[in-house]
Amino acid sequence: MEHGSADNESASTFSFTDEDHTLANALRFSLNQDPRVAFCGYSIPHPSQPRVNIRVQTTGVPANEVLKDSCQDLLMICQHSRHTFSLAVEGFRNEQVRKAMDIEQ
Incomplete structure (x- = not known):
């Protein structure tokens, strides 16, 4: 759902x-990194x-983009965090x- 000015x-x-601070704070951080x-x-x-x-207020680019x-x-x-x-x-x-095999020998 989006609220904003049509012009x-x-x-x-x-x-x-169905969201809380977890998503909102991560999105806020990510958005604030964008010039x-x-x-x-x-x-x-x-x-x-x-x-x-x-x-979200931008320098001219559509906010939804x-x-x-x-x-x-x-x-x-x-995805990177999960892979790592x-x-x-x-x-x-x-x-x-490897340690268990070293102990057995």
């Missing part, structure tokens, strides 16, 4: 249902409602097997 696409508020973003912030209208509003790019960036960061973690776990397990 100014560079400022919009996006409402995410096209002039302002970004989020609010939770009421603690009992699972909804987050994210306000910048938001989509930030979501893609977060997806890539999560999986490699670390695999390396740890291999090391444990």
Whole structure:
């Protein structure tokens, strides 16, 4: 859901249902790293409602485009983190097997 001016696409508020600080803070951080973003912030209208509003104001680029790019960036960061973690776990397990084999000999 998007709220914004019909004649100014560079400022919009996006409402995410069933989300909380976890996604909102990560998106806020990612958006604020983008040089096209002039302002970004989020609010939770009421603690009992699972909804987050994210306000994005850009330097002229449509806000929905910048938001989509930030979501893609977060997806890539999560995939990289998951891959790195999986490699670390695999390396740890291999090391444990090697140590167990050294002890048996």
